[in-house]
Amino acid sequence: MYNLAILKENYDVGVIKYDTYLKETGFKRSKKYANIKSIIVFIFPFANLKVSGKYLPARFSYGIDYHRAVVDEINKALNLINLKNYQVFSDISFLQEKICGHLAGLGTIGKNTLLINPKYGTQFVIGEAVTSEEFGEYDDVIEFDPCNGCNLCVQACPNCALDNGLIKNKCLSYLNQVDSFDFPLYDKMKNIYGCDICQDVCPHNYNKEYTYNKLYDFNDKSIIDLDELINLTEEEYKLKYFDKAFNWITKLRMIRNIVVLKVKHQEISLEKIDEIINKYKDVTWFYDHMQYLRKKVKK
Ligand code: B12
Numbered sequence: 163m164y165n166l167a168i169l170k171e172n173y174d175v176g177v178i179k180y181d182t183y184l185k186e187t188g189f190k191r192s193k194k195y196a197n198i199k200s201i202i203v204f205i206f207p208f209a210n211l212k213v214s215g216k217y218l219p220a221r222f223s224y225g226i227d228y229h230r231a232v233v234d235e236i237n238k239a240l241n242l243i244n245l246k247n248y249q250v251f252s253d254i255s256f257l258q259e260k261i262c263g264h265l266a267g268l269g270t271i272g273k274n275t276l277l278i279n280p281k282y283g284t285q286f287v288i289g290e291a292v293t294s295e296e297f298g299e300y301d302d303v304i305e306f307d308p309c310n311g312c313n314l315c316v317q318a319c320p321n322c323a324l325d326n327g328l329i330k331n332k333c334l335s336y337l338n339q340v341d342s343f344d345f346p347l348y349d350k351m352k353n354i355y356g357c358d359i360c361q362d363v364c365p366h367n368y369n370k371e372y373t374y375n376k377l378y379d380f381n382d383k384s385i386i387d388l389d390e391l392i393n394l395t396e397e398e399y400k401l402k403y404f405d406k407a408f409n410w411i412t413k414l415r416m417i418r419n420i421v422v423l424k425v426k427h428q429e430i431s432l433e434k435i436d437e438i439i440n441k442y443k444d445v446t447w448f449y450d451h452m453q454y455l456r457k458k459v460k461k
């Protein structure tokens with residue numbers, strides 16, 4: 163028998179039957195995961211500090227790339243109970259992780275569509291291990307109604323992306339990770355990667371004090387210098403930011419994101435935009451967006 167108590171003493175974790183997940187979501191068991199019996203769901207709080215600055219990534223990406231850190235932390239955790247036969251996922255997962263977390267008693271999904279935990283609010287990432295092992299006991303959902311008449315996130319979303327769920331194509335967190343021609347939607351961006359607006363207003367995140375792994379702390383790579391970035395090749399960008407969650411979005415999208423914010427704060431000259439336009443004139447989505455932004459620069 164596995165000692166789940168020791169896991170719970172050391173981690174924020176809940177265990178559910180895979181069948182429960184399938185039943186609640188209506189998903190079908192796939193051949194690839196035919197033998198899975200249980201899901202061990204973990205949440206890891208990230209930095210709850212608010213750093214001031216106009217060109218910052220969202221808080222979940224302040225520190226080391228959580229995709230890497232979470233897998234390591236879960237492997238360490240499962241070593242404690244000597245579990246051998248399992249597979250770990252975080253974010254890049256075949257599972258809907260917020261639903262896993264909810265069913266495992268780690269919180270309830272709020273109007274901002276995020277899982278809200280009574281202790282950490284929304285400020286955590288989720289990771290899970292799937293295994294063919296069965297456990298003596300399983301967790302259940304907790305009684306927790308996070309929103310209870312509140313509507314702050316819905317009102318605060320600058321692109322009205324929260325409307326009984328998330329309208330992905332309007333969400334800044336989505337937009338700043340992709341190439342899109344919906345240029346006006348980018349004007350309300352606040353972060354160079356991701357978006358924290360609907361979390362910042364959530365009362366469950368106010369004045370939170372909790373301990374988190376220092377790996378998730380703000381680090382010097384969370385500040386990106388536009389001139390330095392322009393001079394990096396794509397490979398150099400990938401290499402320099404290999405341990406940041408925004409590593410994968412490509413250098414050009416990151417330049418786009420920073421320029422959007424520079425224009426918003428009127429901290430870029432026409433000469434600089436022209437220099438950038440000339441350098442990347444062959445990439446249509448980027449070129450068109452820069453031309454759109456150029457018109458907004460006050461001379
Ligand atoms: C794709 C994705 C995104 C996309 C699109 C999300 C979407 N909703 O379409 C984008 C890029 C926009 C995004 C943004 C963010 N993401 Co994201 N994202 C994911 C990912 C990979 C899949 C989510 C998904 O596809 N959902 C599908 C849609 C249909 O589901 P949904 O809208 O989220 O919710 C449905 C259910 O929750 C259901 N529901 C509600 N309650 C219940 C209860 C039960 C029992 C059931 C069955 C269903 C149910 O109703 C909803 C409508 O169908 C997950 C990781 C994963 N593998 O799960 C991370 C994940 C959800 N993201 C995460 C984070 C941190 C973020 C950001 C906060 C990052 C940031 N700061 O910018 C933002 C938040 C934006 C927001 N307000 O939601 C965390 C969430 C942590 C948390 N506390 O909940 C996750 C879990 C990653 C992780 N491993 O930690 N994300």
Ligand code: SF4
Pocket residue numbers: 274318319320321322323324328332333334335336357358359360361
């Ligand atoms: S992450 Fe930003 S854009 Fe997306 S729903 Fe929340 S506030 Fe709106």
Ligand code: SF4
Pocket residue numbers: 272273274275308309310312313314315316360363364365366
């Ligand atoms: S801001 Fe209010 S409505 Fe939105 S998720 Fe938080 S508690 Fe719920």
